[in-house]
Amino acid sequence: MTEAVLGIDVGTSSVKVIAVNRNGEVIQTVSEPLKIIQHQSGFNEQCPNDWFEATQNCIKQLLKTHEMRHIDVKGLSLSGQMHSLVILDHAHQPIRDAILWNDTRSTIQCEQIKKELGEYVLSNPVLEGFTLTKLLWIKDNEPHNWEKIKVFLLPKDYVRFKLTGKINMEYSDASSTLLLNPKEKAWSKEIGGRFGLRDIYPDLVASHDFVGYVDTSIANDLGFNNDVAVFAGGGDNACGALGAGITQVDETLCSIGTSGVILACENSQDAVYKQNIHYFNHAMDQMSYVMGVTLAAGDSLHWLRNKVLSDLSFEQIIDLASQSPLGSRGLLFTPYLSGERTPHGDASIRGSFIGLSMLHNNSDIARSVIEGITFSLYESIKYLRESGKDIRHIVSIGGGAKSDFWLQLQADTFDAKISRLKYEEGPCMGAAILAVYGLGWYNNFEKIIQKFICYEKSFVPHQQYHQLYMKYFEVYEGVYRQTQPLTQRLLKLSEGSK
Incomplete structure (x- = not known):
């Protein structure tokens, strides 16, 4: 058997x-x-x-x-x-x-x-x-x-x-x-x-x-x-990282599920990170990891499908987004539908579309949501790099890894090589690896990773697109500062009207 x-x-x-x-x-x-x-x-x-x-x-x-x-x-x-x-x-x-x-x-x-x-x-x-x-x-x-x-x-x-x-x-x-x-x-x-x-x-x-x-x-x-x-x-x-083969210092994961995560391995117990970067123990002894979190990453896409484009599948929405040009023709989305963790740590901030006009269509709206999720994740990459992490290669899992379009968008935004796994089972695979190791089928995690993990396809960044994305990203960073006080006023008004 x-x-x-x-x-x-x-x-x-x-x-x-x-x-x-x-x-x-x-x-x-x-x-x-x-x-x-x-x-x-x-x-x-x-x-x-x-x-x-x-x-x-x-x-x-x-x-x-x-x-x-x-x-x-x-x-x-x-x-x-x-x-x-x-x-x-x-x-x-x-x-x-x-x-x-x-x-x-x-x-x-x-x-x-x-x-x-x-x-x-x-x-x-x-x-x-x-x-x-x-x-x-x-x-x-x-x-x-x-x-x-x-x-x-x-x-x-x-x-x-x-x-x-x-x-x-x-x-x-x-x-x-x-x-x-x-x-x-x-x-x-x-x-x-x-x-x-x-x-x-x-x-x-x-x-x-x-x-x-x-x-x-x-x-x-x-x-x-x-x-x-x-x-x-x-x-x-931790299991998602293990299941993607992220087990060595500076190896980096992008995971887009309900939330979105940028995770990098760390073996120093004395490292200090700010900007609402989290620091947790890995699933392997003597290894930790740092990560930034977007609370409503995949959730923003779920919201778009359930509330705006309900007659379309997720695959159709992403295909629709690919028909809009880089920058969504001047439309920006901030994925703060559930507040935000990294870098703002603000439970009461809410999402927004900035730049919406009569010229925008569903393709632009769909792309702006995907770009906004990706910009939010890039904020974590930016802060981790500023803290000394060497992020050049990222393994992407979750909803964002199912689309060549979105993976190339990640590569161009993150300015890093992005790889998709041949078999992507996320945290389930990490849990399975822990059982395999616990049973003694292999005597170390490295051998299991070599046997279990392989890449299907990789995407390299285009510098001209990265530079364009950074111009939009500069505007994106300013949206939080400008909308935060307005959001507070709106929340108070809405609470008073209940």
């Missing part, structure tokens, strides 16, 4: 499961969509049990496929959306729906942390997305729930707990909470104590650590025919 592992990604818009054999070949892929609960503007939640139910459904569907008939699943690992808060009571039941990474309700708690500890905590900016701010929001606004908390987890940790009955968190996800000391790889209970956190911390493990087997009753229900080893896994960005 052929042996395989499963890589599971607990995302924001869906759960995805892939089966991968010893040679890094993807045998089968299954996904199931997820719903986001939005009680009001800025509030984004999901039911934790929806993640587990979707995971179960995906595994069952996958194991029933023709391709999996003679496959022996030996192990699995998980990746998941980072920062999102799950709180469990003493019976290990969710106390409330999870507060997601893109939830922006905790501005007051951010200001409280900044007043106490400064703008940066444990090498990271204090932003609404991070887990500590959500815990403090619960403490301030839901004291009845606060008193019930036995332990807090992140999404993939909850799904792993449901599979194994074991509660823990690994370092890459823990480093995104504002509560993990990245140098000591230990919870900073001193920081937690400053804000009244009890001992609600899960035990810490490495991403490749074996944490248990799939519970027997669950394994039987899912259709596994033997013991399946479960390995801790990693945050989606």
Whole structure:
């Protein structure tokens, strides 16, 4: 029988499961969509049990496929959306729906942390997305729930707990909470104590650590025919980087999903970054990474499709965009539909079109959205380069990597060679690699990367286009400064009219 592992990604818009054999070949892929609960503007939640139910459904569907008939699943690992808060009571039941990474309700708690500890905590900016701010929001606004908390987890940790009955968190996800000391790889209970956190911390493990087997009753229900080893896994960005072969210093990833990420590997524990650049542990020992985040990257494209061009597919929208000239005939879009992280760290800024006229058509609107997303990501590249990172080659994954047009646009904007993977499974592949390493099929990550990762196509920048994009980018940078005070006034007016 052929042996395989499963890589599971607990995302924001869906759960995805892939089966991968010893040679890094993807045998089968299954996904199931997820719903986001939005009680009001800025509030984004999901039911934790929806993640587990979707995971179960995906595994069952996958194991029933023709391709999996003679496959022996030996192990699995998980990746998941980072920062999102799950709180469990003493019976290990969710106390409330999870507060997601893109939830922006905790501005007051951010200001409280900044007043106490400064703008940066444990090498990271204090932003609404991070887990500590959500815990403090619960403490301030839901004291009845606060008193019930036995332990807090992140999404993939909850799904792993449901599979194994074991509660823990690994370092890459823990480093995104504002509560993990990245140098000591230990919870900073001193920081937690400053804000009244009890001992609600899960035990810490490495991403490749074996944490248990799939519970027997669950394994039987899912259709596994033997013991399946479960390995801790990693945050989606760490796993996305690992699954793209981004494992060495200065190797760089561009990932466009719901959010957008520019990520570069780092092995210095003393590096200092500002401009709302994040600094987290990688899924591999002794390696970290820095990244900038665009909150609504792919989400901006989803908005365009759902609200403006609803009769078109994403592929048709990108094809439409390619029919507009560079610069979208003087139309600029800022992708601040959910606020922005890097470089502004502003939860209340909102998006805009600048330069719209009677001459503009749907092609120009579509291209301006794609260019605006790319300009936002370039801001992170610009700041990382100014901080000393040598960014010349970028591996692109996610929605933006499916289009030659958008990849060339990235190359011309970023002034870097852009490569697309032959097999692009994102964080799922990184999770699968962690299971492969945990099972001991290969004795180091380098050998796995060499076997599993290869490029399909690369795009080199055209300097004349890069120079043109930089002229538009200069205007783009000014849009935030000019619209920020106007947006504040608009938000106050709209809140007053409710």
